Amino acid sequence: MFKELRAALSENIRDYGMYIALAVIMVIFTVLTDGLFLTPRVLSDLIDMTGYIAVLSVGMTLVIVIRHIDLSVGYVAGFLGAISAILSFKLGWSIWVIIPATLALGAMIGMFWTGTLVARLKVPAFVATLAAMTIFRGLLIKVTNSETIFTGNEAFNAIGNGYIPDIAKVDGFHILTIIIGVLAVLAFVFMEIRNRKKLIQYKLRVSSMPMFIIKLAFVASVVMFFIFKLASFKGLSWTAIIVGVVVFIYNFITKNTTLGRHIYAVGGNPEAAELSGISVKFITYVVFASMGMLAALSGILFTARLQSATPTAGMGFELDAIAGAFVGGTSASGGVGKVTGSIIGALVMASLSKGMDLMNVGVSYQYIIRGLVLVVAVIFDVQTRNMKSKKA
Amino acid sequence: MKNILEMRNITKEFPGVKALDNVNFQVKEGEIHCLVGENGAGKSTLMKVLSGVYPHGNYDGDIVLNGEVQKFARINDSEKKGIAIIYQELALVPEMSVYENIFLGHEFHKKGIVNWHSTRVEAIKMLEKVNLSVHPSTKVIDLGVGVQQLIEIAKALSKDVKLLILDEPTASLNEDDSENLLKLLKDLKKEGVTSIMISHKLKEVIAIADTVTVLRDGKTICSLDASKGEVVEKDIIKYMVGREINDIFPKRENKKFGDVLLEVKDWSAFDKNLGRHVVKNVNFNIREGEIVGIAGLMGAGRTEFAHSIFGNMKEYGLTGEIFIKGKPVKHNHPSDAIKNGLAYVSEDRKGDGLILIQDVKQNITLANLNKIAKRTVIDKHEEVIVAEGFRQSLNIKTPSIEQKVNNLSGGNQQKVAIGKWLFVEPNVLILDEPTRGIDVGAKYEIYTLMNELIAKGMSVIMISSELPEVLGMSDRVYVMAEGKLTGELPIEEATQEKIMEMATL
Ligand SMILES: Nc1ncnc2c1ncn2[C@@H]1O[C@H](COP(=O)(O)OP(=O)(O)OP(=O)(O)O)[C@@H](O)[C@H]1O
Ligand SMILES: [Mg+2]
Numbered sequence: 001m002f003k004e005l006r007a008a009l010s011e012n013i014r015d016y017g018m019y020i021a022l023a024v025i026m027v028i029f030t031v032l033t034d035g036l037f038l039t040p041r042v043l044s045d046l047i048d049m050t051g052y053i054a055v056l057s058v059g060m061t062l063v064i065v066i067r068h069i070d071l072s073v074g075y076v077a078g079f080l081g082a083i084s085a086i087l088s089f090k091l092g093w094s095i096w097v098i099i100p101a102t103l104a105l106g107a108m109i110g111m112f113w114t115g116t117l118v119a120r121l122k123v124p125a126f127v128a129t130l131a132a133m134t135i136f137r138g139l140l141i142k143v144t145n146s147e148t149i150f151t152g153n154e155a156f157n158a159i160g161n162g163y164i165p166d167i168a169k170v171d172g173f174h175i176l177t178i179i180i181g182v183l184a185v186l187a188f189v190f191m192e193i194r195n196r197k198k199l200i201q202y203k204l205r206v207s208s209m210p211m212f213i214i215k216l217a218f219v220a221s222v223v224m225f226f227i228f229k230l231a232s233f234k235g236l237s238w239t240a241i242i243v244g245v246v247v248f249i250y251n252f253i254t255k256n257t258t259l260g261r262h263i264y265a266v267g268g269n270p271e272a273a274e275l276s277g278i279s280v281k282f283i284t285y286v287v288f289a290s291m292g293m294l295a296a297l298s299g300i301l302f303t304a305r306l307q308s309a310t311p312t313a314g315m316g317f318e319l320d321a322i323a324g325a326f327v328g329g330t331s332a333s334g335g336v337g338k339v340t341g342s343i344i345g346a347l348v349m350a351s352l353s354k355g356m357d358l359m360n361v362g363v364s365y366q367y368i369i370r371g372l373v374l375v376v377a378v379i380f381d382v383q384t385r386n387m388k389s390k391k392a
Numbered sequence: 393m394k395n396i397l398e399m400r401n402i403t404k405e406f407p408g409v410k411a412l413d414n415v416n417f418q419v420k421e422g423e424i425h426c427l428v429g430e431n432g433a434g435k436s437t438l439m440k441v442l443s444g445v446y447p448h449g450n451y452d453g454d455i456v457l458n459g460e461v462q463k464f465a466r467i468n469d470s471e472k473k474g475i476a477i478i479y480q481e482l483a484l485v486p487e488m489s490v491y492e493n494i495f496l497g498h499e500f501h502k503k504g505i506v507n508w509h510s511t512r513v514e515a516i517k518m519l520e521k522v523n524l525s526v527h528p529s530t531k532v533i534d535l536g537v538g539v540q541q542l543i544e545i546a547k548a549l550s551k552d553v554k555l556l557i558l559d560e561p562t563a564s565l566n567e568d569d570s571e572n573l574l575k576l577l578k579d580l581k582k583e584g585v586t587s588i589m590i591s592h593k594l595k596e597v598i599a600i601a602d603t604v605t606v607l608r609d610g611k612t613i614c615s616l617d618a619s620k621g622e623v624v625e626k627d628i629i630k631y632m633v634g635r636e637i638n639d640i641f642p643k644r645e646n647k648k649f650g651d652v653l654l655e656v657k658d659w660s661a662f663d664k665n666l667g668r669h670v671v672k673n674v675n676f677n678i679r680e681g682e683i684v685g686i687a688g689l690m691g692a693g694r695t696e697f698a699h700s701i702f703g704n705m706k707e708y709g710l711t712g713e714i715f716i717k718g719k720p721v722k723h724n725h726p727s728d729a730i731k732n733g734l735a736y737v738s739e740d741r742k743g744d745g746l747i748l749i750q751d752v753k754q755n756i757t758l759a760n761l762n763k764i765a766k767r768t769v770i771d772k773h774e775e776v777i778v779a780e781g782f783r784q785s786l787n788i789k790t791p792s793i794e795q796k797v798n799n800l801s802g803g804n805q806q807k808v809a810i811g812k813w814l815f816v817e818p819n820v821l822i823l824d825e826p827t828r829g830i831d832v833g834a835k836y837e838i839y840t841l842m843n844e845l846i847a848k849g850m851s852v853i854m855i856s857s858e859l860p861e862v863l864g865m866s867d868r869v870y871v872m873a874e875g876k877l878t879g880e881l882p883i884e885e886a887t888q889e890k891i892m893e894m895a896t897l
Contacts, residue, residue, distance in 0.1 A: 198772075198773050202773070202776045202777075202780070204776070204792065204793075204794060205792065205794070256769050256770055256772070257765070257768045257769055257770060258761040258762060258765050258768045258770060259768060261754070261758070261761055261770065262761075264750070265747055265750070265754075265758055268747035268748070268749050268750055269744070269746070269747045269748065269749075271743060271744035272738075272743075272744050272745055272746055272747050273747070273758075274704060274726060274744075275702070275704055275726050275736065275738060275744050275745070276726070276758045276759040276812075277725070277726045277727035277729075277730040277759055278727070278758075279725060279727065335747070335749050335750075336749065
């Protein structure tokens with residue numbers, strides 16, 4: 001069985017690589033900070049500070065899958081964050097109006113600016129979004145008037161700082177959090193078992209029973225470990241819930257819908273996709289609209305977290321988002337990339353920052369180390385891919 | 393004569409497939425040795441082992457070159473020993489000139505500064521060797537495939553090759569270019585170059601081979617010696633497929649044609665990039681239950697015609713009308729054409745036919761995902777059933793439908809491409825060079841399939857550069873040249889000579 005475990009690991013090293021990397025990074029920082037890294041408070045904060053990058057990474061994954069890039073998302077997020085703050089503070093709108101309005105605005109920016117330029121006018125995405133980056137930087141300064149705008153709305157701020165309410169508190173544990181965790185684990189186990197049954201029915205390859213059980217038990221215990229950590233503090237944050245929902249939806253769309261399949265087909269071979277009746281243009285519009293919408297969400301999360309919009313909000317987000325996607329195994333040559341991978345990638349990058357912060361590593365070193373990690377991740381990705389095709 | 397090459401007990405496994413199983417392969421110095429076998433028999437793999445694509449340690453067995461055991465770690469190592477391999481997919485840089493391409497990777501230079509003068513002089517010498525009269529400064533992109541193939545050979549010669557390997561070199565060449573190439577191989581033989589050629593075209597194998605080795609299911613079946621009169625088509629086929637095939641083209645019972653299904657009137661396509669018409673005033677029709685062949689030389693505009701009526705307009709300006717069952721239709725995008733019952737199996741399966749990084753099942757369902765989806769959510773189990781069905785009915789050789797298409801042999805990739813378009817359930821199936829790179833057995837299967845389809849009332853348009861196939865399968869033949877339809881012949885009147893005359897008009 002050890003042999004099978006080894007074989008499974010080496011065969012799927014590309015898929016598991018980043019989980020292992022994340023685990024290693026967490027263990028290292030836990031040791032180096034005498035356990036501080038794994039305290040509930042730090043973990044909770046880590047999740048919230050990953051949130052606004054993670055949603056961008058999700059959108060960026062699809063953009064990179066269809067062989068484009070979006071450099072504008074940082075300032076688009078900053079700009080839309082400022083708009084939402086203005087709507088909240090100056091106009092006093094409720095978040096139930098602000099959120100959909102901002103998301104729609106984001107989707108429109110992605111569609112009408114980037115989408116039109118890239119899909120219709122064939123401007124390279126790099127240039128189109130580079131231009132958008134400067135434009136929205138300017139717009140951000142304009143709308144904020146170079147000042148900080150507070151949201152002045154408790155409900156709004158809760159999106160970035162608040163926690164889900166509890167139904168009861170037992171022994172200091174946040175019960176609703178635990179219930180959600182247990183339900184998630186049960187759903188996961190149920191789906192895995194059903195999937196495995198079908199695979200066997202169709203005589204496709206599956207791992208052996210003991211391996212399967214080990215995998216389930218492992219995933220379940222890891223999830224429950226973190227759930228208990230969070231539950232012993234203030235429970236799940238709203239950010240965690242929002243990111244969870246986004247990941248769930250995007251994961252479902254990419255894996256199970258015709259739209260998802262079309263996106264990967266366009267990334268894998270645009271000419272073949274076009275000849276198969278898929279409109280490459282339409283898919284390009286959709287993917288950039290989704291990117292714009294997620295940029296809006298990122299802006300809302302960030303504004304809520306700071307409880308205000310600033311004239312420099314969003315600076316450098318795009319780089320973190322791109323890094324997250326690449327660390328998460330998205331291939332620069334298109335057609336390959338998983339939403340879940342990118343989330344882990346974003347978490348890896350955030351863990352590095354958080355860990356180094358806790359250790360009081362200087363900002364200069366932080367940037368250098370994060371850059372090196374990105375390169376190592378991509379080298380790993382490229383190498384394992386070559387290895388596979390050589391072996392195969 | 394001594395053996396220049398011996399490959400002993402070569403075994404090579406991929407996950408789930410034993411591609412080579414104790415293969416023994418001997419090549420005599422100075423001969424032309426043809427390697428034949430069904431799709432997926434392991435021919436390409438054997439040559440990749442030989443040339444170091446799969447490095448030493450990646451396979452079992454020994455490669456003995458001129459009596460010495462070789463352990464190639466990379467392609468460069470085998471090149472140093474005088475082995476050059478030319479793949480079916482050409483590996484030239486389209487935007488570079490002929491001479492730059494020939495010496496790419498081993499430029500004449502002093503301390504890194506290229507000496508363009510001697511490069512050009514040497515390039516001309518190499519071009520002479522392959523009997524090419526193109527100007528060395530021409531960009532490769534402006535040349536036809538036949539010429540490009542010869543340039544590949546010139547490139548190999550410039551590296552002082554002793555053993556030249558060609559993997560299906562004539563698969564995408566027309567008859568003239570093929571003949572040219574075969575003649576060149578014979579000339580090279582006189583100069584002492586040994587060649588190994590993989591081919592599915594048995595006619596040319598018989599014309600040129602000194603020895604033929606047959607592989608089947610990863611095993612050597614036999615080696616046939618031409619000087620002993622052993623190289624006979626019937627025998628080769630028998631050894632290849634393990635049974636006798638008497639007719640190359642399956643018989644068709646009672647032909648029955650219905651109404652005109654697709655009609656194209658005054659169809660022209662102007663290519664804005666090239667600045668000229670690629671299709672000019674074509675009038676074309678096809679009836680239910682009919683197989684119409686479109687013959688012509690490479691570049692006659694047949695593929696462009698197919699793409700343009702299929703709605704893949706690229707940079708085309710189109711004029712003319714399309715009627716389906718008498719009703720005028722417009723195809724602004726391939727999806728419109730698909731909706732109207734058309735399907736197009738591309739001639740370039742790697743370029744625009746398949747998604748190589750995806751698996752067999754994803755490729756098969758791609759053009760008709762809605763059929764296995766409920767409210768856009770794909771039923772993956774339905775997908776497995778569909779793909780499994782095509783794997784069996786088309787006899788696709790793959791360890792699993794979850795295998796990446798990239799890892800299939802060329803012929804099996806073609807079957808996946810056909811399966812993909814059958815799943816669309818079209819009324820008119822356009823096949824562009826359907827049997828390119830396909831073995832005799834599989835060809836027969838594809839022809840049988842075509843007959844089954846028309847028996848159900850479907851129509852098949854077959855674009856093909858292989859005249860025997862056009863003559864053997866069509867009910868009617870159109871001939872194209874320089875974008876124009878230059879002739880239409882009922883099958884009774886069609887002969888190779890007539891078609892060639894119209895094609896070169
Ligand atoms: N990289 C790979 N990974 C997995 N299987 C492979 C790979 N390359 C080849 N195979 C398998 O090995 C077998 C032999 O393939 P190969 O390409 O050598 O066939 P071939 O004789 O050249 O066929 P064709 O005439 O169709 O080109 C096939 O079953 C193929 O699917
Ligand atoms: Mg081959």
